[in-house]
Amino acid sequence: xxxxxxxxxxxxxxxxxxxWLSLHRFILVFGERRFTGLANYVYLVGDARFWSALGNTAYxxxxxxxxxxxxxxxLALLLNRAFPGRGLLRASVLVPWAIPTVVSARLWxxxxxxxxxxxxxxxGGAEINWLGAPGYALHAAxxxxxxxxxxxxxxxxxxxxxxxxxxxxxxxxxxxxxxWRQFRAITLPLLKPALLLAVLFRSLxxxxxxxxIYVLTEGGPANTTETLSIYAYKTLMRSGDFGYxxxxxxxxxLCVVLLAVVxxxxxxxxxxxx
Amino acid sequence: MKRPGLGTALAVVAFLTFFLxxxxxxxxxxxxxxxxxxxxxxxxxxxxxxxSVLFGRPFLWAVLNSLVVAxxxxxxxxxxxxxxxxxLAKLEFRGRGLLLSxxxxxxxxxPIATVSPLYLILNAVGLRDSLVGLALPYTTFALxxxxxxxxxxxxxxxxxxxxxxxxxxxxxFGAFRRVxxxxxxxxxxxxxILVFIFAWNEFLYxxxxxSTPEKRTVPVAISLFASEYKEPWxxxxxxxxxxxxxxxxxxxxxxxxxxxxxxxxxxxx
Numbered sequence: 001x002x003x004x005x006x007x008x009x010x011x012x013x014x015x016x017x018x019x020w021l022s023l024h025r026f027i028l029v030f031g032e033r034r035f036t037g038l039a040n041y042v043y044l045v046g047d048a049r050f051w052s053a054l055g056n057t058a059y060x061x062x063x064x065x066x067x068x069x070x071x072x073x074x075l076a077l078l079l080n081r082a083f084p085g086r087g088l089l090r091a092s093v094l095v096p097w098a099i100p101t102v103v104s105a106r107l108w109x110x111x112x113x114x115x116x117x118x119x120x121x122x123x124g125g126a127e128i129n130w131l132g133a134p135g136y137a138l139h140a141a142x143x144x145x146x147x148x149x150x151x152x153x154x155x156x157x158x159x160x161x162x163x164x165x166x167x168x169x170x171x172x173x174x175x176x177x178x179x180w181r182q183f184r185a186i187t188l189p190l191l192k193p194a195l196l197l198a199v200l201f202r203s204l205x206x207x208x209x210x211x212x213i214y215v216l217t218e219g220g221p222a223n224t225t226e227t228l229s230i231y232a233y234k235t236l237m238r239s240g241d242f243g244y245x246x247x248x249x250x251x252x253x254l255c256v257v258l259l260a261v262v263x264x265x266x267x268x269x270x271x272x273x274x
Numbered sequence: 275m276k277r278p279g280l281g282t283a284l285a286v287v288a289f290l291t292f293f294l295x296x297x298x299x300x301x302x303x304x305x306x307x308x309x310x311x312x313x314x315x316x317x318x319x320x321x322x323x324x325x326s327v328l329f330g331r332p333f334l335w336a337v338l339n340s341l342v343v344a345x346x347x348x349x350x351x352x353x354x355x356x357x358x359x360x361x362l363a364k365l366e367f368r369g370r371g372l373l374l375s376x377x378x379x380x381x382x383x384x385p386i387a388t389v390s391p392l393y394l395i396l397n398a399v400g401l402r403d404s405l406v407g408l409a410l411p412y413t414t415f416a417l418x419x420x421x422x423x424x425x426x427x428x429x430x431x432x433x434x435x436x437x438x439x440x441x442x443x444x445x446x447f448g449a450f451r452r453v454x455x456x457x458x459x460x461x462x463x464x465x466x467i468l469v470f471i472f473a474w475n476e477f478l479y480x481x482x483x484x485s486t487p488e489k490r491t492v493p494v495a496i497s498l499f500a501s502e503y504k505e506p507w508x509x510x511x512x513x514x515x516x517x518x519x520x521x522x523x524x525x526x527x528x529x530x531x532x533x534x535x536x537x538x539x540x541x542x543x
Contacts, residue, residue, distance in 0.1 A: 012380075013391070014387070014388035014391040014395075015383065015388060015396075017391035017395075018388060018390055018391050018392075020386055021390055021391060021394075041420050056494065074285065075289055078282065078285055078286065078289070081282065081344055083282055084528055085286065085288070088284055089289065090288075090529060090533075091526045092290060092293055092294050092344055093289070094526070094529055094532065094533075095293060095297055095525065096293050096296075096297070096521055097293060097525070098471060098491070098518070098521040098522055098524070098525040099297070099517070099518050099521065099522070100474065100475035100477070100493050100496075100517060100521075101475060101477065101493075102475075102477050102493035102494075102496055102497050103493070103496055103514045103518055104296075106496055106497070106499075106510055107296055107297070107299075107511075107514060108296065110300070110507050110511065111296060111299065111509070112304060113507070115312070116311055116312050118299055126297060130494045145293070147293070147296065149295065150293075152536065155533055155536055156535055156536075156537060158537075159537040167451075171530075173414055180321045204382045207384070208384030208385065208386065210385070210386065210477070210478050211477040211478065211493070212482075214477075214497070215497050218537070225323070228386075229384060229385075229386040229478075232386045232389075233386060233478070233482075234430055236389060236390055236393075237482055237484075244392050245390055246390045246391075249384070249386045249387040249388075249389065249390065251386055252384050252387060253383065253387035254388055256382060256383070256384050260379075260382060261378070
């Protein structure tokens, strides 16, 4: 019992402390620390770099999660079937999931290498500078995220699939429904809660993306891949500006909370309808 | 089940290539002789990259540091988490559901939101730049996962066992320790694997809280891998394989457990 209490305190305290810090002008190296109220937030609202980071984060999250779902559903359907080699596929699908994000970012950075990376080789000696060109770099980061986390989404979908009674399909086959019709009329509606749950988990996770982008581009070129976490990290650790950095982290936190509330409401409505 | 058709086979090959291809390419790169990377194919394979990574750089220290941090985190999580999960699963008290949802909420915090206060606290108590100081925040972040997985395992154990132990004169804690804990061993193992992987892979805290190069963990070491004149791709690949292979082996061996652990809290609730 005390353990649970400890958890609540230990987990809640840093967030409250971050909110408190964000109300200060606090530069670590100068030892300067004074209360300034909402000054950091006033500055944040007028900070173009904050808005571009927010835009990048939102774009990254939306595209990554959509692509992951579109890939994960067929993958889960595949894993749900009996065929020779299913165990092999199941095990190998977990490989990207188990690889540390930093390592997978490095691995992809090598494949994206403009001079002798695998991707340009496969494109027949193209000379695209994937990570150095604005417009390409963020999409490259999305690809890394898709590679790494599609397996996790597929597993959640698979768990949802296994909860659907086989009888429904038998009945549908007796009625002469096509495979596509079965998918539309049975699988998709019954899978909806699992899908929403996957979207909830993944979008909250993608919204705080740090490792992959930090290793791939550090937010470059020209800040086109800078997400909220990266901007906050740079402000905190590179500039040593704990006040404004905390304000940025709190803003990230609030966005995640907002996202969670919206998804949970939707999820709750779906559950209520059944 | 009908025989798999051509479509299934093609889909399997496509997914396998997508998920395994990059990893296999990394393994090949790690065996690629230095200076031949511009060629489309290596003339021969070599272990030179591994040799220079393991013996020419302080990379082995990073592996050791990661082992220490991940083991500590796992131990902390299991010690605190097992009794808490037992309480959540078997004892009646108000606010049970609330606590579990709160735990899930905590795991959704963006780590960046807690970096600044944690940095100041660890600095104040002299644990910044220490491996123990890193394991503590890891524990708070991995505890929610621990609670979810373990609680669902304890729930699966029949209530009669607990009641019988109480009738035989065990205290609630005694019943937990002598009867339920040994039976929950598979659940503990699953949790241990998941927490270990989490701690082994974590990057942001490790990058922020550790400043001495000798204390770096594997992800930080790999992210900072650089040479003065060019990126040492072969060595990076070798280091990546060293950092990844244990996890890949672990995952493949225990894939059933990992899958059930990952989906336990998420879907059954």
